[in-house]
Amino acid sequence: xxxxxxxxxxxxxxxxxxxxxxxxxxxxxxxxxxxxxxxxxxxxxxxxxxxxxxxxxxxxxxxxxxxxxxxxxxxxxxxxxxxxxxxxxxxxxxxxxxxxxxxxxxxxxxxxxxxxxxxxxxxxxxxxxxxxxxxxxxxxxxxxxxxxxxxxxxxxxxxxxxxxxxxxxxxxxxxxxxxxxxxxxxxxxxxxxxxxxxxxxxxxxxxxxxxxxxxxxxxxxxxxxxxxxxxxxxxxxxxxxxxxxxxxxxxxxxxxxxxxxxxxxxxxxxxxxxxxxxxxxxxxxxxxxxxxxxxxxxxxxxxxxxxxxxxxxxxxxxxxxxxxxxxxxxxxxxxxxxxxxxxxxxxxxxxxxxxxxxxxx
Amino acid sequence: xxxxxxxxxxxxxxxxxxxxxxxxxxxxxxxxxxxxxxxxxxxxxxxxxxxxxxxxxxxxxxxxxxxxxxxxxxxxxxxxxxxxxxxxxxxxxxxxxxxxxxxxxxxxxxx
Numbered sequence: 090x091x092x093x094x095x096x097x098x099x100x101x102x103x104x105x106x107x108x109x110x111x112x113x114x115x116x117x118x119x120x121x122x123x124x125x126x127x128x129x130x131x132x133x134x135x136x137x138x139x140x141x142x143x144x145x146x147x148x149x150x151x152x153x154x155x156x157x158x159x160x161x162x163x164x165x166x167x168x169x170x171x172x173x174x175x176x177x178x179x180x181x182x183x184x185x186x187x188x189x190x191x192x193x194x195x196x197x198x199x200x201x202x203x204x205x206x207x208x209x210x211x212x213x214x215x216x217x218x219x220x221x222x223x224x225x226x227x228x229x230x231x232x233x234x235x236x237x238x239x240x241x242x243x244x245x246x247x248x249x250x251x252x253x254x255x256x257x258x259x260x261x262x263x264x265x266x267x268x269x270x271x272x273x274x275x276x277x278x279x280x281x282x283x284x285x286x287x288x289x290x291x292x293x294x295x296x297x298x299x300x301x302x303x304x305x306x307x308x309x310x311x312x313x314x315x316x317x318x319x320x321x322x323x324x325x326x327x328x329x330x331x332x333x334x335x336x337x338x339x340x341x342x343x344x345x346x347x348x349x350x351x352x353x354x355x356x357x358x359x360x361x362x363x364x365x366x367x368x369x370x371x372x373x374x375x376x377x378x379x380x381x382x383x384x385x386x387x388x389x390x391x392x393x394x395x396x397x398x399x400x401x402x403x404x405x406x407x408x409x410x411x412x413x414x415x416x417x418x419x420x421x422x423x424x425x426x427x428x429x430x431x432x433x434x435x436x437x438x439x440x441x442x443x444x445x446x447x448x449x450x
Numbered sequence: 451x452x453x454x455x456x457x458x459x460x461x462x463x464x465x466x467x468x469x470x471x472x473x474x475x476x477x478x479x480x481x482x483x484x485x486x487x488x489x490x491x492x493x494x495x496x497x498x499x500x501x502x503x504x505x506x507x508x509x510x511x512x513x514x515x516x517x518x519x520x521x522x523x524x525x526x527x528x529x530x531x532x533x534x535x536x537x538x539x540x541x542x543x544x545x546x547x548x549x550x551x552x553x554x555x556x557x558x559x560x561x
Contacts, residue, residue, distance in 0.1 A: 113517045119496040244504060247523045251497040254519070322517040328465065329526055360501050364480070367498035371477075 106211035108439045110320035118259035126382035129414040130407045134386045135175020141393040155204035157392035160267035167389045177449045195445040215316025225272045234333040241352045242334040248359040249285045255366040261385035271315045281308045293384045298362040303339035375416045454558040460535030463521030465553045468508040468530050472546045491542050495520040508550040510535050
């Protein structure tokens with residue numbers, strides 16, 4: 090049964106990557122923990138994702154479906170954000186789809202990761218490698234990476250990352266941000282590519298700042314041991330010792346190097362907008378925060394909905410579910426964790442939550 | 451040899467050693483001190499702390515872990531940071547001069 094062995098291995102690898110990423114101590118999420126924001130709509134979001142993915146699977150090639158997600162991180166966050174947990178709740182309550190269908194569909198989504206990456210699809214070896222060795226070599230030897238804007242590039246990286254969190258929440262920031270790499274390029278050098286995609290920002294928020302739709306930051310580190318995990322946490326036991334960098338805006342796949350002035354004004358714009366956005370979100374009524382969460386959640390599969398000619402936005406059922414659930418699940422960012430299973434604590438808990446093969450209790 | 455007084459302990463999230471004056475911040479007060487080189491002290495950070503983080507020379511948070519917002523930002527921009535420094539907000543005072551030895555997770559009094 091060689092096929093069966095491979096099937097189990099893929100799901101076990103996925104569970105192991107989730108366990109590694111989620112067991113690292115983090116802080117409280119902003120604007121709230123995932124289950125507070127998502128509990129009203131997680132089943133409906135997961136059902137929408139399931140329906141779209143299954144339809145696309147029948148009509149398009151695996152490569153084409155993989156391209157409907159702008160990044161591997163968006164696929165990973167879809168799988169662990171809503172897909173598995175939401176479908177398992179549906180399976181318990183609505184008897185549809187079956188557990189075997191959930192397992193099969195999850196395996197298909199995991200296979201899309203393999204389609205988009207050149208190795209280490211589940212980041213178990215600390216990588217999110219998308220580009221071929223030839224493409225990486227071409228970038229490094231192109232001459233566009235220089236030490237000139239190193240300090241600004243680091244600031245821009247954290248400014249745009251915080252901007253992505255502020256507009257995408259901790260739960261759905263993968264709509265706007267991705268990190269690729271690290272690519273080993275010899276002599277102790279590692280290339281990390283930070284990509285920001287704000288094309289869809291205006292679909293969720295009004296009065297958005299005039300940031301470029303797409304920004305890519307190439308960061309070439311020396312003597313570093315950077316690694317990434319399933320949740321896109323960057324870690325290093327050494328320092329982030331930046332040797333060279335390049336900041337480019339991207340339009341129609343063409344890259345344009347940004348000047349020092351452009352980079353500095355974007356840092357200022359992103360930092361100020363981030364602060365205003367957090368204040369704005371904090372001031373929203375609880376149900377509006379949840380509604381924005383729903384929009385961000387459904388945005389994750391917009392590419393698939395577009396390809397199928399379907400509406401990506403949350404349905405009226407989602408609004409009804411939000412109203413029905415009300416504020417009951419919201420206990421505030423700084424409240425103490427709930428006593429009952431506030432977060433998975435043991436290996437069994439991880440399996441029960443994120444393994445599609447194990448039904449919910 | 452003069453022994454320094456330990457004020458609080460935490461977990462290293464960004465290596466380094468820095469001396470500076472404490473600046474206490476909260477979600478309700480994100481004002482930026484006029485004096486440069488301050489050590490930011492807060493319960494935890496979220497994206498709205500970005501400007502404060504970018505202007506600080508060191509960070510101490512009471513809660514959070516090695517992949518919390520403060521830890522990630524500090525590491526990337528290369529400033530010393532410790533997280534999980536319990537009671538930092540009550541022990542450390544605004545304007546107090548401290549030595550943050552983030553590599554060893556220790557905050558010393560620096561009179």
